[in-house]
Amino acid sequence: MIKLTFPDKTIKEFKSGVTGLEIAQSISGKLAKEALAITVNNETIDLTRSITGDAHIKLHTWDDDEGKHAFWHSSAHLMAEAIEYFYQGTKFGIGPAIENGFYYDIELPEGQIISEKDFPKIEKKFLELARNKNQYLRQEISKKEALNYFAKKGDNYKIELISDLADGTISLYTQGNFTDLCRGPHLPHTGYIKAFKLLNIAGAYWRGNEKNKQLTRIYAISFPKQKLLNEYLLLLEEAKKRDHRKLGKELELFTFSQKVGLG
Numbered sequence: 475m476i477k478l479t480f481p482d483k484t485i486k487e488f489k490s491g492v493t494g495l496e497i498a499q500s501i502s503g504k505l506a507k508e509a510l511a512i513t514v515n516n517e518t519i520d521l522t523r524s525i526t527g528d529a530h531i532k533l534h535t536w537d538d539d540e541g542k543h544a545f546w547h548s549s550a551h552l553m554a555e556a557i558e559y560f561y562q563g564t565k566f567g568i569g570p571a572i573e574n575g576f577y578y579d580i581e582l583p584e585g586q587i588i589s590e591k592d593f594p595k596i597e598k599k600f601l602e603l604a605r606n607k608n609q610y611l612r613q614e615i616s617k618k619e620a621l622n623y624f625a626k627k628g629d630n631y632k633i634e635l636i637s638d639l640a641d642g643t644i645s646l647y648t649q650g651n652f653t654d655l656c657r658g659p660h661l662p663h664t665g666y667i668k669a670f671k672l673l674n675i676a677g678a679y680w681r682g683n684e685k686n687k688q689l690t691r692i693y694a695i696s697f698p699k700q701k702l703l704n705e706y707l708l709l710l711e712e713a714k715k716r717d718h719r720k721l722g723k724e725l726e727l728f729t730f731s732q733k734v735g736l737g
Contacts, residue, residue, distance in 0.1 A: 475487045475488065475489060475490070476488055476489075476490050476492070476525065476526070476527055476528050476529070477528045478492075478497070478525070478528070478529055478530075478531050479528075479529070479530045479531065480531060480532070481532050488500075488525075490525075490526050490527075491524040491525070491526055492524070492525055493521060493522050493523060493524060493525070494509065494511070494512030494514075494519070494520070494521035494522070494523070494525070494531075494533060495509065495521040495522060495662060497512070497531070497533065498521070498533055501533075505533065505535075508535045508536065509521055509533045509534065509535055509541075510534055510535060510536065510538075510540075510541035510542075510544050510545055510661060510666070511533075511534045511540055511541055511543075511544035511659045511661075512531055512532065512533050512534065513531065513532045513534065513540060514529045514530075514531050515529045515530055515531075516530075518534070518540045518543075518544070518659050519658065519659050520544075520610070520612060520658055520659045520660055520661075520662070521659075521661075521662050522609075522610075522612075522662050523612070536698055542571070543571045543659075544571075544658075544659045544660060544661060545571075545661060545666065545667070545696065545698065546571035546572075546575055546576040546695070546696065547569075547570065547571040547576065547656075547658075547659070547660060548610060548649075548660045548661040548664070548666075548667070549575075549576055549667055549670065549694070549696040550569035550570065550571065550576040550577070550578050550694075551569065551610070551647060551649060551652060551654050551656070551660070552600055552603055552604060552649065552652075552664055552667065553569070553576075553578060553596075553600055553670075553672075553692070553694055554566055554569060554578055554580075554652055554654065555603055555649065555650055555651060555652035556596050556599040556600040556603060557578070557580065557588075557596060557692070558651075558652060559599055559651075560592075560595065560596065560599070561582055561583060561586055561588070562583070563583040563628075564580050564581065564582055564583060565580065565581040565628070565629050565630060565631055566578065566579075566580055566629060566631060566632065566654070567579035567580065567581070567631045567680060567689055568631075568635075569654070574695060574706075575673065575693060575694055575695030575696070576693075576694060576695070576696075577691050577692060577693045577694070578691070578692050579631075579678050579680070579689040579690070579691050580689060580690050580691075580692065581631070581687065581689050581690070582690060587690075588675060588690060588692065589675070590674075590675070593672040596672060597670055597671065597672055600670045601670055603650055603664060604664045604665060604667045604668070604670070605664075605665065606650060606664060606665075607663045607664055607665035608649045608650040608663060608664045609649065609662065609663045610647050610648075610649045610660035610661055610662065610663065610664070611647065611648045611649070612645055612646075612647055612658060612660075613645060613646045613647075613648065614644070614645045615644055615645070615646060616641060616642075616644070617636060617639065617640075617641040617642075617644055618641075620636045620644045620646065620655065621633060621636055621637075623646070623653070624636065624655070631680065632654075632655050635655060636655060645657060645658065647660055649663075649664055650664070666698060667696050667697075667698070668697065668698055668699055668700060669696060669697040669698075669699060669700040669702065669703035670694065670695075670696045670697075670703075671694060671695055671696075671703055671707065672692065672693070672694045673693040673694055673695060674693050675690060675691065675692055675693070676690075676691045676693070677689070677690065677691065678690075678691040
């Protein structure tokens with residue numbers, strides 16, 4: 475048995491190898507549904523990974539930054555799978571969670587572009603993949619194996635990232651038909667993601683260096699409930715209106731000041 479210390483200092487015993495999901499289930503069915511990740515001795519990991527020694531733990535839900543991070547990072551992988559479905563041969567850079575949502579830097583096959591008119595089909599495919607409830611499966615592999623995998627795929631950006639990593643620290647995550655280089659943490663499966671919206675597209679130099687190739691950066695956001703997405707989009711719309719009103723007032727003041735003293 476192992477001893478796990480909760481945030482309120484409560485100590486409970488569990489069998490060695492217990493997962494965060496099993497711990498959540500032992501507390502309540504509600505928490506088991508709402509938990510998204512778990513921190514074990516200051517490292518946030520998947521709910522499905524085993525805990526084999528005494529530890530301080532904290533379960534994370536949507537209300538925690540760590541929970542949102544796991545949710546949005548998992549969503550970035552799923553968005554990549556949806557993009558790859560339509561644009562086979564796409565090369566993937568990085569796809570991190572950010573303060574509100576996530577993005578993925580990609581290099582599309584030659585001659586292909588993504589524009590806002592393509593958003594609906596990608597969003598539809600994303601939600602279709604989410605409903606499959608495919609597990610996020612973690613695999614720890616050697617540096618050589620990782621390099622070989624992405625060399626076969628022709629993903630030179632991943633090869634560059636792997637080259638900077640130490641052997642013994644490399645993991646891949648697979649959900650459905652997509653495998654990515656990643657430390658995690660991720661959700662147990664894609665079914666947690668109920669709402670998704672592509673937000674915009676921008677250009678971004680690989681690794682922020684203007685000497686490197688410019689990639690396509692796709693921003694998006696996802697939520698565990700459609701209601702939360704609707705509320706977020708409403709906030710964005712209201713912020714835009716405020717910006718327009720502010721700009722309008724500034725233009726009026728500018729016009730007024732130009733007329734002063736002209737008589």
